[in-house]
Amino acid sequence: MHDFSVGRRSFFAGGLGLVAGLPSSGRTLGEPRRAYGERAPAEHAKRFFRASATPGTGTSRTPLQDALGIITPSSLHFESHHSGVPDLDPALHELLVHGLVERPIALTRNELRRLPTVARIHFLECAGNSWQLHAGKTVSGVQESHGLISCNEWTGVPLGTLLREVGLRPGARWVVAEGGDASRHARSIPLAKAMDDVLVAFGQNGEPLRPEQGYPMRLLVPGWEGNVSVKWLRRLHVTDAPAMTRDEAAKYTDLGPDGRAQQFSFEMEVKSVVVSPSPGGRLERRGPHQVSGLAWSGLGRVTRVDVSLDGGSTWKEAALEDRGLPKAFTRFTLPMRWEGEELLVQSRAWDETGARQPTREELVSARGLREGPDGFDHYNGITGWRIARDGTVRHG
Amino acid sequence: MHDFSVGRRSFFAGGLGLVAGLPSSGRTLGEPRRAYGERAPAEHAKRFFRASATPGTGTSRTPLQDALGIITPSSLHFESHHSGVPDLDPALHELLVHGLVERPIALTRNELRRLPTVARIHFLECAGNSWQLHAGKTVSGVQESHGLISCNEWTGVPLGTLLREVGLRPGARWVVAEGGDASRHARSIPLAKAMDDVLVAFGQNGEPLRPEQGYPMRLLVPGWEGNVSVKWLRRLHVTDAPAMTRDEAAKYTDLGPDGRAQQFSFEMEVKSVVVSPSPGGRLERRGPHQVSGLAWSGLGRVTRVDVSLDGGSTWKEAALEDRGLPKAFTRFTLPMRWEGEELLVQSRAWDETGARQPTREELVSARGLREGPDGFDHYNGITGWRIARDGTVRHG
Numbered sequence: 001m002h003d004f005s006v007g008r009r010s011f012f013a014g015g016l017g018l019v020a021g022l023p024s025s026g027r028t029l030g031e032p033r034r035a036y037g038e039r040a041p042a043e044h045a046k047r048f049f050r051a052s053a054t055p056g057t058g059t060s061r062t063p064l065q066d067a068l069g070i071i072t073p074s075s076l077h078f079e080s081h082h083s084g085v086p087d088l089d090p091a092l093h094e095l096l097v098h099g100l101v102e103r104p105i106a107l108t109r110n111e112l113r114r115l116p117t118v119a120r121i122h123f124l125e126c127a128g129n130s131w132q133l134h135a136g137k138t139v140s141g142v143q144e145s146h147g148l149i150s151c152n153e154w155t156g157v158p159l160g161t162l163l164r165e166v167g168l169r170p171g172a173r174w175v176v177a178e179g180g181d182a183s184r185h186a187r188s189i190p191l192a193k194a195m196d197d198v199l200v201a202f203g204q205n206g207e208p209l210r211p212e213q214g215y216p217m218r219l220l221v222p223g224w225e226g227n228v229s230v231k232w233l234r235r236l237h238v239t240d241a242p243a244m245t246r247d248e249a250a251k252y253t254d255l256g257p258d259g260r261a262q263q264f265s266f267e268m269e270v271k272s273v274v275v276s277p278s279p280g281g282r283l284e285r286r287g288p289h290q291v292s293g294l295a296w297s298g299l300g301r302v303t304r305v306d307v308s309l310d311g312g313s314t315w316k317e318a319a320l321e322d323r324g325l326p327k328a329f330t331r332f333t334l335p336m337r338w339e340g341e342e343l344l345v346q347s348r349a350w351d352e353t354g355a356r357q358p359t360r361e362e363l364v365s366a367r368g369l370r371e372g373p374d375g376f377d378h379y380n381g382i383t384g385w386r387i388a389r390d391g392t393v394r395h396g
Numbered sequence: 397m398h399d400f401s402v403g404r405r406s407f408f409a410g411g412l413g414l415v416a417g418l419p420s421s422g423r424t425l426g427e428p429r430r431a432y433g434e435r436a437p438a439e440h441a442k443r444f445f446r447a448s449a450t451p452g453t454g455t456s457r458t459p460l461q462d463a464l465g466i467i468t469p470s471s472l473h474f475e476s477h478h479s480g481v482p483d484l485d486p487a488l489h490e491l492l493v494h495g496l497v498e499r500p501i502a503l504t505r506n507e508l509r510r511l512p513t514v515a516r517i518h519f520l521e522c523a524g525n526s527w528q529l530h531a532g533k534t535v536s537g538v539q540e541s542h543g544l545i546s547c548n549e550w551t552g553v554p555l556g557t558l559l560r561e562v563g564l565r566p567g568a569r570w571v572v573a574e575g576g577d578a579s580r581h582a583r584s585i586p587l588a589k590a591m592d593d594v595l596v597a598f599g600q601n602g603e604p605l606r607p608e609q610g611y612p613m614r615l616l617v618p619g620w621e622g623n624v625s626v627k628w629l630r631r632l633h634v635t636d637a638p639a640m641t642r643d644e645a646a647k648y649t650d651l652g653p654d655g656r657a658q659q660f661s662f663e664m665e666v667k668s669v670v671v672s673p674s675p676g677g678r679l680e681r682r683g684p685h686q687v688s689g690l691a692w693s694g695l696g697r698v699t700r701v702d703v704s705l706d707g708g709s710t711w712k713e714a715a716l717e718d719r720g721l722p723k724a725f726t727r728f729t730l731p732m733r734w735e736g737e738e739l740l741v742q743s744r745a746w747d748e749t750g751a752r753q754p755t756r757e758e759l760v761s762a763r764g765l766r767e768g769p770d771g772f773d774h775y776n777g778i779t780g781w782r783i784a785r786d787g788t789v790r791h792g
Contacts, residue, residue, distance in 0.1 A: 026482060026483075026578070027578040027580075028578055029450070029452045029479055029480045029578055030452050030477065030479060030480025030481040030482040030483065030577060030578060031452065031480050031481040031482075031483065031607070032451035032452050032480060032481075033445065033451070033454065033455070033456040033475045033477065033481075033608070034456070034608065035441060035443045035445075035456070036435075036441050036443075036471045036472065037470060037471040037472070037473065037606045037607075037608050037609075038471065038606070039432075039603065039604065039606065040486075040604060040605075040606070040607050040611045040612075042485070042486055042487075043603070043604045045431060045432050045603075047431045047432075049429065049431075054425070055428035055429070056425045056426050056427065056428050058429065059429070060429040060430070060431070066603070067602055068513075068515060068549075068551035068598075068599030068602050068603065069515030069549045069550075069551045069599060069601075069602055070515065070549065070602075071467060071549045071601050071602045072602050073470070073601055073602045073603045074433060074469070075432045075433040075434065076432065076433070076602070076603065077433065079429045079430075081426070081429065083425055083426060084425045084426025084427050084428060085426040085427040085428075085429075086422060086426040086427075087422075087426065087427065089438070090436075090438055091438075114685065114686075115686070116686045116729060116731060117464075117686065117688070117729075118717065118729075119464060119465030119466065119717060119727060153465045153466065153467045154465075155464035155465045181426060182422070182423040182424060182425055182426060184423075202464075203464030203465060205465075205467050205469055205601065206463055206464050206465055206466075206467045206468050206469045206472070207435065207439070207441075207462070207464065207469045207472065208435065208436060208439045209436075210433045210434070210435065210436070211427070211433070211436050212429070212430065212433050213433075215436045216436075289510065290510070290511070290512045290513065292513070321514065321515060331515060333512065333513075333514075335512060
């Protein structure tokens, strides 16, 4: 049994310094204003880069161990590129909308902006996020295991608005989105989703999209695996059937234990992870601490998160930050007390559909295990961090 | 009478180009990933800087004419400094909490972070925002008239948590907050507010505070005039009475028509402004457009925004983005149709207390007019932008 309770006034009981006097600080005139601000020099973002033979491909991850709140800075949004970040001129780049539409059209970003726009806070998660945990590997920390997810405020035109403007022709069932990167990444999206909550986005956290995030415009498909949210969007082709592009035939399918692969498994299911404490961090003193983490679901709102300190024998419900945003990060917190014992810290989340985050055992039982990265997409299992007697935190 | 209705499919009726073919774009391998992203080179932030004899003092403003959604990028948060941005070492800078407390304490930012933290989306508005409109001046645009406001996600420790940890002594009624800038900017805050929703913040939009915004820690006093949210916080002195600092005696008081000044007029009342269209922009074609703007109230949630196109003769209720965040930006939108006539576009907002944004005439009647900037703080009047027959937008 572990003590979740935190006594009154106890956060300072572990020996924070008594006051020697009023801290000194300089009285020289400070730095002037800036046209565009930057981080403090002492604050280095600790990014995890997996080695890549071609620098344009591969991923960068969001340093979730340092994340605060639910908004990811645009500068720290995860990246996953197949052929690098194209250099697109917003005055020349156009989005073509054609196929089974009444009035095909080509639009620049500024022309798109004239349409009614909305802003929504949503997470984006790579289908492959946390594949190492499915495979049973030990990770260096939460950035490596979960950092292929970020949460931003996205501004754009609802795709439904755009499709109603061009007019759908009989037989329209799918929308094939194609990117302006060299590899022409492309995915097919069922019309029902396209008319629901998909955005053609041009804004990110209050300013234009960053180049890495699809500038000058991208698709934003809330709750679905990240690769469907096609970046550097150049084409929306309305069709009667999926295009069976390379990215939905040779890639981004889920190989099952029987050797058959499932296509179009779009939704990212309910998931959570403790980010503090997490590997790389350390409990520096005994006494009260705060467990803090992130939860999300591609199917709607997170309704509950539990935390266990003893490897899943006992659980306690965490407090949720009161946002109630669907398909967005929800921050959860829970006070805990640590007196130098070994702990195994885990979280499990539920969403508004009633779905519970599964254990790894449940996922492996349903999906099997195989060599290599194939078959390990969409891993949303419960993760645990071990706290040693000296306060260090590690995985596995 | 003006036509707010927008016919189906009509956004493209004004003559966006027919499709010549699939747009071309390069197929060369793009740029590699970056450890910390930046804006696209083509996107220059248009900042308004008022000239200052000493570069450390003065203001920079948020370019609201380009704002998207409700989150202001940290790099574009408005600034108002009295003696520049101090260069504080987060390992050395400490916050002293003393006075009428049982256990005075000095805390670094990292020690502060061990306490339970919360994240909240709030606007910060300078008391002097929009003073030009009270004075009857014509402005170049919404950045000049309203840009001393921004809205961020702030992460920090509730001040109430911190004060309960140190224990209040009998007679504690006010908390005097002092900054670590050279001028030692300081304000007194009534204990009821300090125990309510004030944060000692160390995070901004998911990463550490920016230097201009108080790094490594600041006060964040939701809904109150910005100068109370003391940056570079170095001291919280619990007292039985306000300190009558220079910044609440010689400055930041509201001079009335009878020559008497009101102190401690903290709350920023309900206000709104149309940001699109706004001066500097232009309606480039006849037909449907979207009016978009921002509304906020220091007293809680925005409940309604109306838009007028004819200088206030007729009004129509705008749609509000469905966030319902108190003391935060609320984005409002309304479709409109423009056929080349002159328009005067205005917005008026209500908050959950039932308060309505006043007209300038109502404010001048209540507060009077005088020369110079004195007496013009807390202006929250209705603002109008004129659209000329050629589509250009201007003020006055």
